[in-house]
Amino acid sequence: MKKLIVVADWSSDSLACQEVRSAIEGYLKDHNGGLITFIQSTPSTIHTAFLISQIVEVEDRYGKPLEMVIFQNTDPRLHSDNPLKNGEGAQPIILRLQSGIYLCGPNAGYNYSLIKSRIAETYIYKGLNLEGQFHSRDLYARIAAHLMDEMEDELELEEVSSNLIPVLSGFYIGHIDNYGNIKTLVTHENIKGKYELGDFITIKINGVEKKAKYVSSLFGGTPGELVIYPGSSGSRDNPYMEVSVWRHFTEKNPTTGINEFNFPKPGMRVELLN
Numbered sequence: 001m002k003k004l005i006v007v008a009d010w011s012s013d014s015l016a017c018q019e020v021r022s023a024i025e026g027y028l029k030d031h032n033g034g035l036i037t038f039i040q041s042t043p044s045t046i047h048t049a050f051l052i053s054q055i056v057e058v059e060d061r062y063g064k065p066l067e068m069v070i071f072q073n074t075d076p077r078l079h080s081d082n083p084l085k086n087g088e089g090a091q092p093i094i095l096r097l098q099s100g101i102y103l104c105g106p107n108a109g110y111n112y113s114l115i116k117s118r119i120a121e122t123y124i125y126k127g128l129n130l131e132g133q134f135h136s137r138d139l140y141a142r143i144a145a146h147l148m149d150e151m152e153d154e155l156e157l158e159e160v161s162s163n164l165i166p167v168l169s170g171f172y173i174g175h176i177d178n179y180g181n182i183k184t185l186v187t188h189e190n191i192k193g194k195y196e197l198g199d200f201i202t203i204k205i206n207g208v209e210k211k212a213k214y215v216s217s218l219f220g221g222t223p224g225e226l227v228i229y230p231g232s233s234g235s236r237d238n239p240y241m242e243v244s245v246w247r248h249f250t251e252k253n254p255t256t257g258i259n260e261f262n263f264p265k266p267g268m269r270v271e272l273l274n
Helices: 013-026 045-062 115-120 140-146
Strands: 003-008 036-040 068-073 090-095 102-106 118-124 158-160 172-178 182-187 198-207 208-214 226-234 241-243 270-272
Touching: 003 045, 013 036, 013 140, 013 158, 036 068, 036 090, 045 068, 045 115, 045 172, 068 140, 068 208, 090 115, 090 140, 102 140, 102 182, 115 118, 182 226
Parallel strands: 003 036, 003 068, 068 102, 208 226
Antiparallel strands: 090 102, 090 118, 118 158, 172 182, 182 241, 198 208, 198 270, 226 241
16 A cells, blocks of 8 residues: 555644545555554645645655655635635546656646656546535545555546646745745756855845845854855755844744745745846
C-alpha cells in the first residue's frame, strides 16, 4: 500500500482530518489503514502549489516516489462568482508525475501549476457528483484510497492534455515558515547576474517597500538586518529566494520577515523594484 500526504486548507482542523482519515480507511483493502500525513495549507492555491511542489521535490530527491500519493483539496470555488446552490467544486483531476507519484484533487486556480513540467499523464474522472460541502470526505476519499491500493484502473479515467492546468507567471509568496521567513517564488536565477552579493534590493510585499541585502544565506548578513538569500526550498540547483531577518530569538522583540512586511499571507505578490 502506498502512503498518502494530504495537503488542504482545512488541515488545521483536527476533526476534519479525522473524518477524512476515517473515510479513506473505510475504502482501503487493509482496514487497519495506511500511512496518512496531513499538511496545512491556506485558501491560496498558490500556497498549495508551493507546498505540493516542495513535497514532490524532496520526495523525488530523497524518498520513494513510486510509493506515494498526494491528495490536495484547496478549492475556494474560483470558477464562479455566482451563488453555488449545491456547492459545486472545481473539476477533479488525477495526475501521474514522471517519477511515478500520483496526485488527485480539484483543478482549482494554481494548485498544480508549479509541478506542470513534471507531469507525465493527466486524467479527468467524469463519474463524480461534484455537489456537496465536504468533498475531501465525501468525494475524494475513495479516489485517494484506490490510488493508495494501486487500483487506479477501477476509476474509469479519461486522459486529457495537461494544458488545462494554468501557468503561473510573476513572483509571489509561496509559504511563510514557523520562524516568519518569507519563502518566495523568486528563484536564484532571477537574481544572479542582476545583483552582486552585498547589493540592496528594493522589495515590495503587501504594500510595504523595504531594502533587503542580497546575501548567501540567512546568516550571511548581521543579526537584525533584512536580507534576501537562496533558501532551502525549490530545486537544488536553483532554489527559491527567502526574505527575512537573522535573529538569535533572545531579543525582546525578535521580528523577522513577516513583521517587516506587515504580516503578509501566502499568495501575495512579490515585486523587485530595482
